[in-house]
Amino acid sequence: MTSDSEQLTLPRCLLVLTDSPSNGLLYEDFFSYKGCLVDCIDSQALQGKRISKSYEFVLVDMELPADELTELLKRTAAALPDLPLLVVNTDADFRCIEQCFRVGVNDYVVKPVNLELLSFKVSQLYGAEQLIKDARHQQHALRHLVYQHQFNQEIAHNVYENMLARFSTPLPYCDVVKVAADEFCGDIFLTGKAPNGNVYLLLADATGHGLAAAIQILPLANIFHAMVAKGCELSLMAVELNQRLHDSGLGDRFVACCLVELSQNARELRVWNGGMPDVLLFDEPGKIVHRFSSQHMALGVLDRKLFSVATERMPIDAGTRLVMFSDGVTEQRNQHGDWFGEQRLLNLLAETGSSLEQRLIGALNEFLGNTDYKDDITVAETDLTQLHKSVENTEHYKQIPQGCVESKIRVSGRMLGEAGLLNTFSQLLKNIYLPEEVRHRAYTVFTELYNNALDHGILRLPSELKDDFDGFVDYLEQRDKRKQALSENDWIEITILVNSARQLLRLSIKDDGDGYSSEGDGNESEAFGRGLMLVKQLCHAVEVTPPGNETTVTVKWEDNE
Template sequence: MPELHAAITPQDRLHVLVVDDDVTIRRLLGSFLHAEGHTVSFAEHGGDALAQFERDSGFDLFMIDVTMPVMDGLALCEALKDRLDRWVPIMMMSANAAESDEVEGLDIGADYYLTKPISFPLLRARVRASQRIARLQRDLETTNARLADYYNRSRADSDLARELLDRLLHQGEEKALEARYILNPAGDFNGDIILSIRSPSQRQYSLIADATGHGLPAALALMPVVETFSRLAREGYSLETVVRELNARLRSSLPHGRFVAATVVMVEPHIQRMSVWNGGSPSAYVIDNTARTIVKRFQPRHPPLGILSDDDFDARTQHLAYRPEHTLVACTDGVVEAEAADGTMFGARGLEAVLTAADRSEDLLAELGRRLDAFTGADGARDDRSVLLLPLANLTSSLPEGQEPSAEPHSASDVTSRATGGWYFAVGVRGNTLKEAELAPIINGLFGQMGLSGEQADRAHVCVTELINNAIDHGILGLDSSLKQTPDGFEAYFRERRKRLRALRDGVIVIRTHLDQLDDAWHLRVAVSDSGEGFGAAPLRDGANRAPLFAGTASNPDSVRHGRGIHLVRRLADRLAFHDDGATAEFHITVTTPTAAAGPGSPSSGN
């Protein structure tokens, strides 16, 4: 029996739900947790636990056995993650110490994994870690209320400060883009921000963020967010890298007790795929604006940015294959926590009622604004209220298609031997470095150094990004894109991708780039090679991006949800070829205006 510890303060006491079909384990854990000063409830299986949660969702920690009757622990964990409207740690317990079981539990959404027989010193450390997070969140709420009261009374130089901050935070920048929004501050300064940025590789990055508190302090806390998000989005980094860097920057720059709740979105319009990371914000929605139905809820699966260390931070995203008639709607908590005169909250139900109302206006943003104003009445907004609306049909590309050469294209050796100027570089990554490498932003950055700009540069960015993704996913990891055809296919695909990346020990990707000046044009050739088998050395797998070139049909590229990457490159490049049994993909783009490719030191740059 674990030793008895001194009683803890009421604010540090956790309400723990222990779920295990073994009565001895329940008693043992109950005794331990009571000795630590916590409140404990028990359930014999997942169904019983879910029923208790539906009656009372105020638990601070779940301890769940993996193997149980009626509903096992993994199913319960997934069900809880779908229902939780705030971050609550989940601790899985199992007599099976296999690493694969632990990985499966963590992939489902568990935060900790303990093997039986349970080490009570380790259990105590995990429980105390949960205590610290719960205490921090409670402290933050108290601190926020005090800070809001103080700063709302601090008005010195507010006009000048507001103008400077508006410029620094680039408010209004998104007006020229596809995003629509509401930004309704409760005071002179807005603690919310909305950004929407298109990268050269045609990815649309959007962010809606809510800093702790209100007014000037909250607005100042957003400055690191704007700089970091804008830079990484413009350079085309993965969403996981973007949110990880945002968390690290905020944790190092914000004072203790400050954080930023955020929903961060990356839309890839060419392949109609969306990735979302939600940390501490209300659920974001994808709706069918014609049918007035909710297609997908992106629940808050993570704590806000700036709380967890790099080791504890979880950058995993949620995914969806969307359709053009869909619309993304995200908001800050000032919307769902808007209060009527009697103290009733607008809530997620109120928001969903507007999204799905058959009689609402076609202008969803205006309709939501009107209903919020009518709900709150004369008191108006007590918190910053912001809504991001992203009509996905608007996220189309104006990039021209590649042109078929009017004559037989020059051979690579002919171009290189006759070129009067140009560039060449090769970048390679191997082994464990592939797990974290961000190759596409590096190559796209080098394109900028070479002087590539305009439509040809944008086409090259897209082609490079798609071919690198194809080489990693299918060449190195051997993933089968047909997984994406199932209803939950994208989530299953990316779970498998994370699993294979963790296990990766070897493999090589090399990108070789030539930009040669020949006659009155510049010729860009980029070859992406991987150490996989290629698609000529093994039987073709139906649905793989690399075999055949496209899994749909030329007349109906939407006929499947996979295979779009290679089809896209074939459409944008002037020429696409495969070598080395398919392990190398090479595209060509002719830059017809020499000055468009004039980098530092190039013949047409005037240096």
């Protein structure tokens, strides 16, 4: 025996079908010597016998007519479907050999045969079959992994979408279309309504797309939701979102973001744009009234001291539609290398008669043809006319219970800095069935007076810091530091009187500070202070008691509010 023959990989259990006892003994001795278990069966013993499934190879050496041999091979192949089948026969007729191959024979050897050559053929066939089996097992395992991956992706995607839905408040006048280039979308559009009635919009586009981009965005949704619930200023919201990303340690990962605040009380539209395409304000004929271009770096790039919080403002009645979109729309490229571009987007935005989704998807499909989306796409359109109408048609109570509600609350120490107090006031107004528009006005007034009392009266923070955009971050840092030093000697008293018969709400806020002057409040920087100017616009009466540490306001409403 040669060393090459000893290295052959042979089946452990070999079935030999033969009518020749001498050939059977020859095969048994030879392959047993090679280390195989050999089972020889003749045609008579094969009749009606149930063939074992433990064999790994079948060798057929029967001198039968072609038709009978073919029938035997059919039955054997059916009983042992996945085993290599080799025929040794004296018939060299091409038609006989062809019939054998047609019924599933892997190889055909014409006698006389060299046993060493035969063992080599058996080894080759057996090895090839093992490779096929291994490939099948790997294919099955891969199919299972792909299925498991898709299943996990679907679960993760559903969890992700459900979590985002929890952080956003659907608004009937906001129409949004999102198309993901991957299973997960790296764009998010969130909406929220603060207790004072202000509407907040957030559109963010993370670096890349897919799961890696989605992970960056999810924490922002939580912060946005929490700060909207507290009625925080747009500038403060931008600071917190940026700081969260900057402290995340993601390095080269950042998020382009656009924040919008729609204030019905102040009749104002505020925009902070960091790295996003222009926010477009349209008038009724579809003409662009104003572009809110990006004036800041994307979130997560700069630290708190370098971050800019300047917002751009316009009267809310200046336009009828506000459109926000991610660069994935305009930067789609077709097979010719052409960009979709802003002009195509403007053209479809000017069209009417169909939904935004139908127009956008239709235009993109026509432009891209068979080309896949290269980036995530988001387009959000806010109908400002419907927003105005929704405020005019807010819930009304035909019959408010007659009577009075009067409450006096004294807050001291570190409890002064808890934002939950503001929400408690909002909930109180809701529980006594005041109309929503009145609640929004009262909450805006209460928030402004309370923050004035805390910041200027108790914490003694100079408002001049907020006049300088670069000083706003310093203002926030000093505010946080001084809040930690509050003691029980620092207090604010809140007195609330609601008289439903007289249709008025009287609110008084007093602090133990030195007071502040109401003379210069009207000149406070437009970028930050709403001041007493806004309070006077929303109230029927405003009285500041010298030295300025107590302010009393009266809010009235009519039956048709």
